[in-house]
Amino acid sequence: MLSDCRALDLTDGKGFLCGKILADLGADVIKIERPEGDPSRKMGPFWGDIADPEKSLYWFAYNSNKRGITLNIETTDGKEIFKKLVRVSDFVIESFPPGYMETLGLGYSTLSSIKDGIIFTSITPFGQNGPYRGYQASDLVVMGMAGMLYLTGDSDRPPVNVSIPQACLHGGGDAAAGTLIAYYHRQRTGKGQHVDISMQQSTAWFLATTIPLWELDGVILGRAGTFRTGMSKNILQRQVWPCKDGSVFFAMLGGLTGAKTARQLVAWMDAEGMSNEYLQSIDWENLDMATVTQEEIDRISNLIREFFLVHTKKEILDEALRRSMSICPLLGMQDLLNDANLNARNFWVEIEHPELETKITYPRQFVRSSENVTTTRFRAPLIGEHNEEVYREIGLSRQDLVALKQAGVI
Amino acid sequence: MDNSVFSGIKIVGFSWAMVGVLTMKYFADYGATVIRIETSKRPDVSRTSPPFKDGRPGMNRAGYFNYFSANMLSMTLNMSNPLAFGVAKKLIAQADIVTENFTPGIMEKWGLGYEALKEMKPDIIMLRQNGFGLFGPYAHLPAFGMVLAAVAGLPNFIGWPDRGPLPVGVGAYTDCISPRFASAAMIAALEYRNRTGKGQLLDLSQLETAIYFILPAILEYVTNGREPLLMGNASPYAVPHGVYPCKGKDRWCTIAVFNDEQWSQLCKVIGKPEYIEDSRFKTLLKRKENEKEVDRFMAEWTVHLPPEEVMAKMQAAGVPSGVVENAADLFSDPQLRKRGLFWPMNHSEMGLFTHLGANFELSKTPAQPEMPSPCLGEHTEYVCTKILGISDEEFVKLLGAGVLE
Numbered sequence: 001m002l003s004d005c006r007a008l009d010l011t012d013g014k015g016f017l018c019g020k021i022l023a024d025l026g027a028d029v030i031k032i033e034r035p036e037g038d039p040s041r042k043m044g045p046f047w048g049d050i051a052d053p054e055k056s057l058y059w060f061a062y063n064s065n066k067r068g069i070t071l072n073i074e075t076t077d078g079k080e081i082f083k084k085l086v087r088v089s090d091f092v093i094e095s096f097p098p099g100y101m102e103t104l105g106l107g108y109s110t111l112s113s114i115k116d117g118i119i120f121t122s123i124t125p126f127g128q129n130g131p132y133r134g135y136q137a138s139d140l141v142v143m144g145m146a147g148m149l150y151l152t153g154d155s156d157r158p159p160v161n162v163s164i165p166q167a168c169l170h171g172g173g174d175a176a177a178g179t180l181i182a183y184y185h186r187q188r189t190g191k192g193q194h195v196d197i198s199m200q201q202s203t204a205w206f207l208a209t210t211i212p213l214w215e216l217d218g219v220i221l222g223r224a225g226t227f228r229t230g231m232s233k234n235i236l237q238r239q240v241w242p243c244k245d246g247s248v249f250f251a252m253l254g255g256l257t258g259a260k261t262a263r264q265l266v267a268w269m270d271a272e273g274m275s276n277e278y279l280q281s282i283d284w285e286n287l288d289m290a291t292v293t294q295e296e297i298d299r300i301s302n303l304i305r306e307f308f309l310v311h312t313k314k315e316i317l318d319e320a321l322r323r324s325m326s327i328c329p330l331l332g333m334q335d336l337l338n339d340a341n342l343n344a345r346n347f348w349v350e351i352e353h354p355e356l357e358t359k360i361t362y363p364r365q366f367v368r369s370s371e372n373v374t375t376t377r378f379r380a381p382l383i384g385e386h387n388e389e390v391y392r393e394i395g396l397s398r399q400d401l402v403a404l405k406q407a408g409v410i
Numbered sequence: 411m412d413n414s415v416f417s418g419i420k421i422v423g424f425s426w427a428m429v430g431v432l433t434m435k436y437f438a439d440y441g442a443t444v445i446r447i448e449t450s451k452r453p454d455v456s457r458t459s460p461p462f463k464d465g466r467p468g469m470n471r472a473g474y475f476n477y478f479s480a481n482m483l484s485m486t487l488n489m490s491n492p493l494a495f496g497v498a499k500k501l502i503a504q505a506d507i508v509t510e511n512f513t514p515g516i517m518e519k520w521g522l523g524y525e526a527l528k529e530m531k532p533d534i535i536m537l538r539q540n541g542f543g544l545f546g547p548y549a550h551l552p553a554f555g556m557v558l559a560a561v562a563g564l565p566n567f568i569g570w571p572d573r574g575p576l577p578v579g580v581g582a583y584t585d586c587i588s589p590r591f592a593s594a595a596m597i598a599a600l601e602y603r604n605r606t607g608k609g610q611l612l613d614l615s616q617l618e619t620a621i622y623f624i625l626p627a628i629l630e631y632v633t634n635g636r637e638p639l640l641m642g643n644a645s646p647y648a649v650p651h652g653v654y655p656c657k658g659k660d661r662w663c664t665i666a667v668f669n670d671e672q673w674s675q676l677c678k679v680i681g682k683p684e685y686i687e688d689s690r691f692k693t694l695l696k697r698k699e700n701e702k703e704v705d706r707f708m709a710e711w712t713v714h715l716p717p718e719e720v721m722a723k724m725q726a727a728g729v730p731s732g733v734v735e736n737a738a739d740l741f742s743d744p745q746l747r748k749r750g751l752f753w754p755m756n757h758s759e760m761g762l763f764t765h766l767g768a769n770f771e772l773s774k775t776p777a778q779p780e781m782p783s784p785c786l787g788e789h790t791e792y793v794c795t796k797i798l799g800i801s802d803e804e805f806v807k808l809l810g811a812g813v814l815e
Contacts, residue, residue: 151579
C-alpha cells in the first residue's frame with residue numbers, strides 16, 4: 001500500500017513499532033544506527049542467551065522488513081549524507097530527547113527546508129513541549145504516569161507493571177497512525193509537518209472507565225487483582241478463574257452483552273449436574289450490572305468457580321467454541337504457537353536468519369489485505385547490512401564508502 | 411472542517427463498543443465524516459453501561475459512550491427491518507470506508523459482506539476488525555477485550571512470583587491496541603485507492619495485533635524455550651526498579667535506575683551518599699544481588715513523602731521517577747492537559763462533560779474538538795436528507811415504517 005514511501009527510522013526501542021507498521025504496509029523503511037549499532041541492541045532477551053548486539057530478540061521482534069545502515073549523524077559528513085537521504089525520503093522518525101535533532105542542525109525546520117513536505121515524527125516519553133518535556137523516563141515510569149499502573153495488580157500489594165515494555169508500543173503504534181495522517185494531508189496539500197508523539201499521552205488515551213467514573217461519580221477506580229471493578233460503584237466481579245490446569249478469563253455479565261454466554265454456561269453446568277435451581281432461575285437479560293448486589297454476584301460466582309476448577313483449559317475452550325461462549329483460557333507461549341485458530345489463519349511464519357543458521361517463527365501479518373502484501377518478508381537488519389545498497393542508491397561511490405568507514409562516519 | 415486532513419472522506423461505522431470507536435476516532439478528529447450506525451433495538455454496550463450522568467441511566471447519559479465519541483455522527487438504522495437494506499445501500503454508495511467489528515456473519519446476514527459492498531461501491535475499503543479475525547475456528551466466539559488479552563497471553567507477564575497471573579487493570583486492553591494498527595492500515599488503503607482506484611478488504615484480528623505487544627517473549631520462547639515468569643516490577647538490568655509507597659492513602663511512585671550515574675544521584679537525593687561506594691550497591695550486579703535491601707530503604711524514604719515530591723526530587727537529579735497516577739491525577743495532570751488529552755464540551759444531556767481528546771500533536775493539522783458526542787440517532791435526519799439525498803417525503807415514510815429506529 002505504501003510502496004511509494006520511504007522512511008528514515010532513527011528510533012531506539014521507544015519507537016521501533018512505528019517503522020515496523022509502515023514497513024509491513026509496504027514502505028521502504030531504512031533503520032539508521034550509529035556505527036557501533038543502536039543501543040537498543042543491548043536489550044534482551046537474546047538468541048541463545050548470548051548477549052550480542054546481533055542477537056537481540058527485542059531488536060528482531062520490531063525491526064523485520066526494515067533495511068539497515070550505519071551513520072554517525074553527529075559528524076559533518078554524516079549530517080551531509082543524512083540530508084541527502086532526507087531528500088529522497090518522505091518520513092523521518094526519531095526518538096531522541098526533545099531538542100537533540102535541533103542541536104545537530106537536523107530539526108524539523110531545517111529538514112523541511114531541504115525536502116519540501118517532509119514529515120518528521122518524534123516519539124518521546126512526554127512529548128516535545130509541556131512541563132514534563134525534559135523528564136527522565138522508562139516504561140515503568142510512563143505506565144505509572146499514564147494511569148495504567150495504578151489499576152493493575154492486587155489491592156493489597158503495590159501496583160504492578162506488564163514485564164514487557166508497553167508504553168513504547170502504544171507510542172510507536174500511534175506514531176505510525178500520526179505519520180500517515182500527516183502523509184494523507186501532504187498528498188492533498190503538499191505540506192509536511194511535525195508529528196509529536198508522547199508515550200504518556202498515547203498510553204493514557206484509552207483508559208476507558210476511569211475518567212468518566214471520576215468526573216461523574218467522583219470515584220477513583222483502584223486495583224482489584226483478578227477481579228474487575230468499574231461496572232458499577234459497588235461490585236467486585238471475578239474475571240480470572242482458576243481451572244484444573246491454569247486460568248480462564250470470563251466476565252460474568254447480565255444484559256444483552258452477557259446473557260448468551262451466561263445462559264450457555266449454566267446449561268453446560270446443568271448437563272454435568274453442577275448447576276442448581278438458583279442458577280437456573282436467574283433472568284440474565286435483566287440482571288442489571290449497575291444495581292446487582294455483591295451478595296448475588298458472589299452466590300453465582302461461587303458455583304461457577306467450583307465448576308471451572310474441575311475442568312481443563314482445553315475442555316473449557318472446546319465447550320466455549322461449541323456453545324459460542326465468551327470464555328477463554330489464558331494461553332501460554334506454546335499454546336499460542338499451537339493455537340488452532342492462529343494456525344488456520346496461517347498466522348505464524350518462519351523467517352530465515354542465515355548467519356544464525358536457523359529460522360525463527362514470527363507473526364506473518366497484523367492485517368490481511370485482499371489487495372496488497374503485508375507479510376513479514378525478511379528479518380531485522382544486521383549492523384550496517386545495507387550500507388552499500390542504500391548509499392549507492394543516493395550516489396555515493398565505493399571509494400566514498402571506504403573513506404567514510406575509515407572516518408567512523410558509517 | 412474544510413481544511414482538515416480527511417475532509418470529504420466518509421466512514422460508515424457499523425463498529426461498536428470501544429475498539430471500533432477508537433479506530434474511527436483517528437478519522438473523526440481529523441475532519442472525516444464518521445457516521446455511526448446504531449439502533450435503539452440493540453444499543454451500543456457503552457450507552458447502557460454505568461456511570462451515568464447524575465446516576466440516572468439513559469441512552470445519552472452514559473459516561474463511557476460520551477467520553478469516546480466526540481466529532482462523530484449518530485444515525486439509527488434497524489437492519490432487521492427489510493427496508494433498511496435500501497438505506498444501507500445508499501450509505502455505502504457514499505462511503506469511502508465501511509467498518510465493522512461484530513462476530514463474523516452479521517454483516518453477511520444483512521447482505522453487507524465485502525463482495526456485496528463492492529457491488530454497491532467498487533472501490534470501497536472495508537475494515538473487518540473481528541476479535542479472532544474474519545475466518546478461523548474461533549471466528550464465531552463472542553470476543554471482549556479482556557478475554558482477548560488472555561488469549562493473547564498478556565497476563566503471563568503481570569503479577570508476583572508467589573501469586574498467579576493478573577489481567578491488565580484496564581479490562582479491555584486489546585481495544586486500545588488494534589485501533590492503532592487498524593487506523594494505519596486504513597489510511598494506507600485510502601492512499602492506495604487514491605493512487606490506483608482500487609479498494610480492498612482489511613481483515614484485522616484484534617487478537618493478532620495484541621500478540622505484537624508480547625512479541626519479544628514469543629521469540630524468546632521459540633528460540634530459547636523459556637516460558638514467561640511473573641516477576642512483579644523487577645527488571646533484569648535496573649535496580650531499584652519498582653513501585654514504592656508514598657505518604658497518603660494508596661499513593662505510590664515509580665523509581666527506575668539504569669546506570670551508575672543515576673544510582674549516585676539517587677543516593678544523594680535520599681541523603682545516603684555513603685551508599686554510592688558501598689560494596690553492597692556499587693555495581694549493577696551487586697545492587698541486583700541486594701535488591702531486597704535496596705527496595706527496603708527506598709520504601710523507607712518514599713513513605714514519608716507525597717509521590718509528587720519524590721518525582722520532583724528525583725527528576726531534578728535526573729533519575730527516572732514518576733507519580734503512579736490515579737484517575738484524579740490524570741484528570742489534572744499538567745502535561746496531559748497541555749497536550750489536549752481532554753476536551754470539555756457542552757453536551758445536551760451531560761452538560762459540561764470531558765470528552766477524550768487528542769492522542770498526539772500534528773503541528774499543522776491538530777485534532778480539534780468540533781462536536782460533542784452524539785445522542786442516539788441525533789443525525790439520522792441530517793444523514794438521510796443532506797448526505798444521502800433522501801426526500802423529506804421518503805424520510806417520513808422510513809420513519810413511519812420503523813426503519814430508522
